[in-house]
Amino acid sequence: MESSIPLLHRVRLLAVYSRLVLVYNVAIAALGTSTLLALRAAGIVGEAEASPAATLRFAVVMAGMIVATAGHWGGVLVAHSVHRSEYALYRAGGWGRVELWLASWAVSFVVGAAILVAGAI
Amino acid sequence: MLVVDSLTHAFGENHVLRGVYLRVEPGEVVGVVGLNGCGKTTMLRAILGTLRVDQMHMTIADELVDRAYRRGVVSYLPQDPYLPRRMRVGRVLSLALPSPRSRYRVRDDARVAPNLGKRVSALSGGEQRYLEVLLAACFPSRFALLDEPFTEIEPIHRDPLRESIRATAREHERGFIITDHAYRDVLATADRVLVLAGGELRRADGEEDLRRWGYTPGGRP
Numbered sequence: 232m233e234s235s236i237p238l239l240h241r242v243r244l245l246a247v248y249s250r251l252v253l254v255y256n257v258a259i260a261a262l263g264t265s266t267l268l269a270l271r272a273a274g275i276v277g278e279a280e281a282s283p284a285a286t287l288r289f290a291v292v293m294a295g296m297i298v299a300t301a302g303h304w305g306g307v308l309v310a311h312s313v314h315r316s317e318y319a320l321y322r323a324g325g326w327g328r329v330e331l332w333l334a335s336w337a338v339s340f341v342v343g344a345a346i347l348v349a350g351a352i
Numbered sequence: 353m354l355v356v357d358s359l360t361h362a363f364g365e366n367h368v369l370r371g372v373y374l375r376v377e378p379g380e381v382v383g384v385v386g387l388n389g390c391g392k393t394t395m396l397r398a399i400l401g402t403l404r405v406d407q408m409h410m411t412i413a414d415e416l417v418d419r420a421y422r423r424g425v426v427s428y429l430p431q432d433p434y435l436p437r438r439m440r441v442g443r444v445l446s447l448a449l450p451s452p453r454s455r456y457r458v459r460d461d462a463r464v465a466p467n468l469g470k471r472v473s474a475l476s477g478g479e480q481r482y483l484e485v486l487l488a489a490c491f492p493s494r495f496a497l498l499d500e501p502f503t504e505i506e507p508i509h510r511d512p513l514r515e516s517i518r519a520t521a522r523e524h525e526r527g528f529i530i531t532d533h534a535y536r537d538v539l540a541t542a543d544r545v546l547v548l549a550g551g552e553l554r555r556a557d558g559e560e561d562l563r564r565w566g567y568t569p570g571g572r573p
Binding site for chain 2: 234235236237240243244247314316317318319320322323324325327
């Protein structure tokens, strides 16, 4: 039996969920990067006396890595806790929970990679 | 036709469903009533495919189906509110319903139309529930499972809602399974009513049978 849900509709729902997770992901990445910068300034991580350019590059690389990895799963966790009831909306588009988490990871990964690339330039 | 056979599930030692058999024809509205905790929602979630049950054999149009929600053949109204409170009603319609025809149907409803520009958080509990019921009923699936569709709906709006469910069933040949403690609304909406008791479904032809099966007062102790 074939699915009666149009692909475009499924993609639209995935985009809505991915954006929701990305909001939390970016907040987590900002928090994580700030913490790492503070640790770096205190000399606990990396060089305390680095130049502003090196510090900026460090911040961008860390932010990109967090957005692409732990930030996503932290975002999923927050979205799962705060917006749990909304899964019924995505389910109507044929999305199961784990599928949503994994598929939206692709979006987070691309955004994180873009930040990393921006940091490398 | 949707056929569920041998549906069995237990939560630990609590055997809520014991080999349930259920058949729903296209265009038919089947009501299921039962005491709290008797397994109504468990049964609906098993049919939807979001609950892994101990045993179940389910076919739709003679095809074996697993996780029916993935294929869009079954829509579901959960008991609890699920619409994103931050979104406007018009946006919710475009996300909840894949076909323009079903969107127009809900958008043109006299109770929904004035609220299209409002956020879901600005709707009353009854308005939100009414919208959720319409979304599940009008979703272009073959079967719709409505868990407590009449809860929170004011009496004055229950008649139109019942009529809307019946009209959708007729016009779109969509089969419905409805559970609700508002059993008079279920009796008035459904073509046939079943009582879920002791893990099994039993036919109820009227209020007398509901008493007999221990759902309403005055029946067996």
